[in-house]
Amino acid sequence: MDIFDDIDDLAIEEEAVMNEYINPVERKVRVVKTRPDHYSMWDGREFHRRFRLMKESVQYLLYLIEDKIKHKTLRNQCIPPMLQLLITLRFYATGSFYITVGDFGGIHSSTICGIIKKVTDAIASLRPIFIKLPRSEEEIRRTQEDFYKIASFPRVISAIDCTHIRIQSPGGNTAEVFRNRKGFFSFNVQAMCSADLLFQDVVARWPGSTHDSMIFSNSSAKFHCQNHAFGNGIILGDSGYEQTNSLLTPFPNPETPAQSLYNESQIRTRNVIERCFGVWKRRFPVLSIGLRCKLPLAQDVIVACAILHNLARTKNEEEPPEDPEVNIPPEPIFPSSAANPIGEERHQTRNIMLTYFQALIL
Known part of the structure; x- marks a missing residue:
């Protein structure tokens, strides 16, 4: 039941x-x-x-x-x-x-x-205080340096991914759009994070059936990318996102040593968002157990927990001890659903990165 x-x-x-x-x-x-x-x-x-x-x-x-x-x-x-x-x-x-x-x-x-x-x-x-993308040249440079230390992937300012937060059925004629691929009702929450697991952006308004790439396509983060607000900064995502010059995804089938090295570095660097989700949900189990409230409050709880996560990280708090009174269900696994590919001529940034990784091999 x-x-x-x-x-x-x-x-x-x-x-x-x-x-x-x-x-x-x-x-x-x-x-x-x-x-x-x-x-x-x-x-x-x-x-x-x-x-x-x-x-x-x-x-x-x-x-x-x-x-x-x-x-x-x-x-x-x-x-x-x-x-x-x-x-x-x-x-x-x-x-x-x-x-x-x-x-x-x-x-x-x-x-x-x-x-x-x-x-x-x-x-x-408090969202404008605690959750924000790097905008100044100094913030962008410092963020890129932090990401580079992980796996030598240059110019990265953020890692992006989506996670599902369980909710109860909202009822009404549109309830089924909240049912995700695993069969339960949820918000598909898009988040971007820094190398030290701080949320930089959170989008908590899309129903569970929405594809990850659709969320990003309609987000303010993409608007800022298109307007070059992050300088030469790039975002790393999985294959659920469309490959662009500002958002780089891995090669589905690497064929050269440079592509394999690119994928390894990209995946290791992007892994911070998965770790961020794990720390976030362990700190606030309501995000794993599910939200039994109306949709507007559920959205605010998701954002509030992201703010509190950033507060705890900036205060250098350790993860809290496990609470034996709280039974956290296992996290469902959502395999990446590949976005529609685009022409290789638009992959200018990824081609530059391949040249960089080819030079590392040589």
Whole structure:
């Protein structure tokens, strides 16, 4: 049975909305639960295991978003910003139902829904600060040097790939476009990353049935490439992308030593995006378990988790310890589906690279 066959989170979201219109006479008796102080009660390791970030990073994150999530007054047992943030991080760390997360924070499930939406939106608003492609000459040069150290592939500014994030069926007439090749509903999320596993760009709006090359063709990254915003920088992708002068893919059947060396260097250099996805999903298991919420919130959670991943990387945090309470399903494998090839005359950049690798052999 699919894990999304018995879902109550959407019902909780709808209940939270409907409660605003219920006659006061019909309201239930209000019960204020005990709210634990999770920030103080756990040591550094246990805190890291439960919330996937170190205490120092959480404090810094709270500093950035506190004004957006705090209540205007302290009336009616309002929930402090730190508890709101920790509840949201716990949701990202477990993918649990709202009721379970609410019990963890001593808050009713209908309130949890609003907290997760508000905090996720606040974190996602930090995207321009934490997720950005290199644009200045100094940033481009430094990024190219970092990639060159991996396998001596020159001029690389980014590695690109797509990964599927499971969601529940959105319903309606267009639901089937979200069903991917493996048969489950998902977003096909395109990401670009640097040599040190930092997200440079994230596109989280395309349904699971969309081909990788289609996503890139309609992305701002391709627009910037066409306008030479990255100087002589190039992007590395797998065979699921169309070969262009700014995005290089491997040879499907290498025939010469230079082509084989090119492929080896290209694949080793491009591997950073696969590693980035692995670290990202291990840090925030909700991305592997699946998102049991409406599509707009699911998209914001994906972006928010990418931002938190970059925050953890810039703070030099290690991967958090495994949480025995969280069962992460195995990651489905999606073999690359080759894009339509184009004429060899447009492969000018790859031909230049072949000349470079031929010189290395000689």
